[in-house]
């Protein structure tokens with residue numbers, strides 16, 4: 092009997108070659124839709140990532156009273172309601188698989204005088220929401236959640252929001268952004284202190300839309316971010332750069348496959364996102380950064396990647412926030428490196444779309460790779476992995492893509508059981524990879 096899921100099998104590829112642009116940045120796409128909805132007038136977005144996660148945010152902005160729609164030319168148009176101007180949705184907001192969508196929108200709705208109920212898929216419903224509810228409660232919002240602070244969550248927004256200064260207990264751009272977005276609709280200043288810097292797309296885009304955001308570097312490497320409340324945000328044209336996190340997959344596939352040389356154009360190079368590049372360069376990767384430029388307040392470049400012999404290294408815990416989504420694919424690169432690769436400070440991987448640390452360890456072990464997993468670290472013995480595994484994607488797009496990259500270079504094929512999960516962030520992953528010379532095809536699981 093055919094199963095409901097369609098899997099994919101990645102068989103060893105010969106050289107990967109060609110020039111491609113990867114889909115738009117996931118983090119920036121969510122933020123462009125949300126700030127467009129909070130701006131006055133029209134925001135036009137080109138290069139929006141049209142993934143299930145981002146489309147969930149677009150649908151939510153429409154349900155909250157803004158208008159977000161796709162034009163015939165592929166650009167998106169958002170007509171905003173102004174800061175504080177969103178209205179109560181008539182139905183439940185289903186955020187699918189996206190932690191970014193739900194946490195950012197909990198922040199937005201927390202300081203609007205409305206009630207909103209958020210749900211998500213089986214993966215999102217297991218993920219911790221207390222980390223955003225704690226500061227948002229301090230701002231006056233009320234929440235009803237399932238035990239353990241899980242979705243579904245109903246937000247009752249504050250009618251007289253209270254100013255806060257909040258120090259992040261975990262390095263999380265989603266929590267930082269939730270607090271800043273809540274801070275938009277209250278008088279006075281909202282301050283977030285982050286002991287370890289995390290991606291700063293929100294700070295950049297808030298400034299781009301006309302808010303006053305001050306970022307101070309603190310002794311020890313942290314940052315203090317202060318937002319002046321109740322700014323007039325005005326609609327803007329935004330061009331979304333390619334997603335570095337998506338580029339990471341063809342990048343590593345090309346590094347691992349002999350004879351490869353690929354060019355990835357228009358990739359976002361925000362320095363708080365490119366920890367994987369630093370890591371791969373330290374491992375001996377041949378990656379050239381060309382044509383650096385600025386797009387809508389974000390650095391962008393083209394990356395030329397050639398097959399390289401890699402050597403294992405120790406990746407420090409302090410680098411984790413700048414490459415938090417890239418550990419699955421780094422683990423795959425490490426499986427081919429000479430010697431041992433140690434990755435530390437990985438506790439946050441346990442609360443991603445899956446328990447990513449466990450998912451990486453299970454899939455690599457099944458593919459014949461020796462490793463040691465602790466609560467927050469992973470040590471991988473590199474070599475010539477045999478492959479030949481069937482890996483459960485566990486509703487985690489990055490686990491699915493990482494293991495398909497593994498299969499491009501192992502001796503035997505590597506399969507994943509659920510191709511649909513990649514719709515979260517990279518709907519055309521298999522087609523883009525096959526266009527470069529990979530050998531990924533559908534299987535029944």
Ligand code: S3P
Nearest residue numbers: 118191262263264265266415416
């Ligand atoms: C994101 C922040 C990160 C990242 C996620 C996107 C964002 O999550 O893993 O894919 O857009 O702010 P955390 O804030 O939980 O680290």
